[in-house]
Amino acid sequence: MITESDIKGLLEAGIIDEATADDMRVYGAAVDADRPRFDFINAAYYFGALVVMLAFTWLLFDWYARYGGIALMALASSYAILFVLGGDWLWKQPGLRIPGGLLFTLAVCMVPIGVLGYQDYMGWFPAGNAFEIENDAERLVFLSQLQTQQAWIAAATLLAGLGAIKLRRFAFMAVPPILGFTACWMLVVEILNGGDAGERVMSPQLMLAGFFVMTVGFVVDRRTKEDFAFWLYGLGLAHFWFGMIGWLFSAPGEPGELAWGIFAFANLLLFDVSILLQRKVFMVGGAVGIMAYLGHLGFETFEDVLLFPFALTFVGLAIMGAAVLYRKNEEKLEQLVMNVLPEGFKAWLPSSR
Numbered sequence: 001m002i003t004e005s006d007i008k009g010l011l012e013a014g015i016i017d018e019a020t021a022d023d024m025r026v027y028g029a030a031v032d033a034d035r036p037r038f039d040f041i042n043a044a045y046y047f048g049a050l051v052v053m054l055a056f057t058w059l060l061f062d063w064y065a066r067y068g069g070i071a072l073m074a075l076a077s078s079y080a081i082l083f084v085l086g087g088d089w090l091w092k093q094p095g096l097r098i099p100g101g102l103l104f105t106l107a108v109c110m111v112p113i114g115v116l117g118y119q120d121y122m123g124w125f126p127a128g129n130a131f132e133i134e135n136d137a138e139r140l141v142f143l144s145q146l147q148t149q150q151a152w153i154a155a156a157t158l159l160a161g162l163g164a165i166k167l168r169r170f171a172f173m174a175v176p177p178i179l180g181f182t183a184c185w186m187l188v189v190e191i192l193n194g195g196d197a198g199e200r201v202m203s204p205q206l207m208l209a210g211f212f213v214m215t216v217g218f219v220v221d222r223r224t225k226e227d228f229a230f231w232l233y234g235l236g237l238a239h240f241w242f243g244m245i246g247w248l249f250s251a252p253g254e255p256g257e258l259a260w261g262i263f264a265f266a267n268l269l270l271f272d273v274s275i276l277l278q279r280k281v282f283m284v285g286g287a288v289g290i291m292a293y294l295g296h297l298g299f300e301t302f303e304d305v306l307l308f309p310f311a312l313t314f315v316g317l318a319i320m321g322a323a324v325l326y327r328k329n330e331e332k333l334e335q336l337v338m339n340v341l342p343e344g345f346k347a348w349l350p351s352s353r
Helices: 004-012 018-033 040-067 069-091 097-122 136-167 171-192 199-220 228-249 257-277 280-301 308-328 330-340
Strands: none
Touching: 004 018, 040 069, 040 097, 069 097, 097 136, 097 171, 136 171, 171 199, 171 228, 199 228, 228 257, 228 280, 257 280, 257 330, 280 308, 308 330
């Protein structure tokens, strides 16, 4: 991204003339308008889309209670058509691709709601509450039927999202199919385990699904103009992180120090992954995990040790100092890490593409 100060510097150095500078300003303004960034305008776009989803969620329950599944399907279909038409118009306007892409994303979000309405209308979606069924065999049958229909909803969302990305390449549109994929994965595992797999089975599966999503992010990283990898890494890491928490801490009784040690070590590894892939989302995830581990030490392990808060203060200051040193020598340290790696491994990294 070339800023106004960069252009003025080029003018003062005599590298470009005024006409070229004006052309660069026009080009930069057109490109920046569609570049994802965190500012007031883009925040307003995403906040508006969130408000629409909240409003539709409220309408979903009210409409379904009043008129049933067929009305829900009709409503979701109507909204989807309006979102597609509005998104297509905005997409073709200069500087309005982001709101257009968000409307396409909202259209994809209508797919699971429409499928749910259709299933209810056809009588495929089981009615009732599993917690009210006392017989274990009947409850498992109910859960199996419910999860099968939910898996079809997740699969439809996944396919719709992939199709939408094929037509309109917008990075945020990767979110619905990612969530649809994970939901479908988890529901299939539940079905294969008789409808009631339990957290000890599902947590590793959530980790595996998250790892797969991050692997897809690694494959597409820097191979597409749109930054799909950002959402693939972020959501994949969230799935993996929460799955790891469930796997380590779902055993009966209080989690031991071994579980907490594995948790801390895994989060430390995320800092290395962040350097290798040059993605700060892994560093953020690792920092959150380390903070959770330090909280465990302070409030549980060393709860009655008076000197621990002082020691922790020095640890915090040391971390800040290390961050300052890293900031000043970021390129040198990253280059040092890269020099240690084998050439064949470095060729696989996104930075080499």
